[in-house]
Amino acid sequence: MTPADLSRCVVGAVRRAVADGELAACAVAPERVVVERTRPGGVGDYATPVAFQVARAAGCPPRDVADVLARRLGAEPGIEHVEVTGAGFLNFVLPAPSAPSVVRDALVRDVVIRDVCGGAAHAVPADETGLGTRERVVRRSVLRLLCARGGTERDLPEQLPEQLPEPLPVAPLAKRDRDVVARYGSDAAHWAMLAVPARETPVFSEVLLVQGEASEFFRVRYAHARSRALVRNADQLGFHPEAGDVDAPALLRLLADHPLVLESAAHHRAPERLTRHLVELADALLDFQYRVLPQGDEKPSAAHRARLALAEAAGTVLAGGLALLGIDAPTRL
Template sequence: MIPADLSRAVVRAVRRAVEDGELGGTVPARVVVERTRPGGVGDYASPVAFQVAKGAGAAPAHVARVLAGRLAAEPGIENVEVTGAGFLNFTLATRSAAALVRDVRARGTRYGYAPDGELRARVVGDAVARIRRSQAAAPDGAPSAAGNRTAPDGAPSTAGNRTAPVARRDGDVVAGYGTDAAAWAMLGVPARETPSFTAGLLVQDESSELFRVRYAHARARALHRNAADLGYRSEPGDVDAPALLAALAEYPLVLEAAAHHRAPERLVRHLVTVADALLDFQYDVLPRGDEKPSAAHRARLALAEAAGTVLAGGLALLGLDAPDFL
């Protein structure tokens, strides 16, 4: 189970408890599942019991115990505990590196996207957005004109589409820093904060976060090419790279949270985490000296390629390029 699957498993548990009459109230469309804070219990925690309790006419602790009982047998969940006044805390079963890499390879740059099975939410959401536009209102979930987070041309940013350079305005940040660097600065902070445009955006070395993310992607592509020159290809397998594996496993949950909170800065921050982990890991990927390519090298290459795929997909969602060469 990946973290995003955990959120959906909790929703299913609530739905079944309501359908069976064990809980009252309504079923939330989405529940918050976040990393446990340092010193907390388990890997992830959720305050869903407080959300459900409001309409269930029951104490959050009771709701949490009901859900814990249903979730304890969920495949991929190793342990569920109730703490405090009703927080659910989860420890996930260890997922193999090979399974994680196969998942990324199978989904490609769409890894982390919500399943196509969640059709109703998308259909309803699209209809609401169209209806609001018919009334000259911003689509539900989009910022209003006041305080809007905008792309460099002053228009709302569209994930997956690049923004074209435009005429001078506001000190001409696009002309001064380039479309992508300006967009990165704007997307990298919460909407309530003012983006910082500094000379650091133009630096082409690892002191620049945007450069590191793109460089890490380019390194993943270079490792693929270098391995091909050595006559071997990647194959998912066991790899000792906890930081990189954790960052890739966390990516779907980050996407979900970024969408729910309308906070692209969460994706920006996570891409930097993935990039830094990959750049640390890259030195162990290819054979050294007279070493012959082994199963371990093929597995490390597969993980590096998976990380590159995640970086490419994340940059695309931000409307930025992921070059193969830097």
């Protein structure tokens, strides 16, 4: 079971509990359940407050709903442990993600995101709408996230919506920042607009123009460019990526979490959640890059091919994440 599968598994457990009479017939199973990484100090790997949502319709305490769901989900293959905490939070422990499955899922999401970003560019008219520059940028990014959330082909809508289903309050740019696109370029300006919650006023600084570690914007795009450079360099050495087992727990965890980040960012209308995740992923990839290519007299091996496949998958996820933000991902920097 992957983290992305967990949401659908929880929905299925709610529906079966209602059908079997363990939960009141008036209980309604949500179409989607947001599962997120457990916060520091929490229990398990992932958590969801779905019991509170179901309990409102069922007319019973959330803890009772959570206990029913925990018994059912604890028997699901691929879930190592389920624990109920607090008033009814469900907490899960999943097996460590495997590199081949992470690489495969990254490729599937890439196809979906390219379809979404190709269509979403036309979903919101580019003409003057009376909206502020930042409001257009935030709304377009949220629209893409809503279309791409979950990152699987079965989640992709047949037709992209033309507008958000409900209002989204967005703080405008400060008067002094009306020319930020001209000052910093559209990609850097968009990053700054999306890196803070929509209700907060973004802050722009010269760090956006720095090509070094001090700039998160640079690090994300540089990590993507490095992943592409690794593939080019490997080709010159005569080997190509091939998915296999890799000992890279930090990078694997971040890649496995990516569908949940897309889901959470879409659910909360919060592109800043995606920007934070991309920074973490970029930093993990930049640390990992030194293990990918053969060193000295080493000959390319299956381990090198597997590491290259993982690095390429990480670069693909970075490019897709930037596309959802409306930002270019250059292959060379």
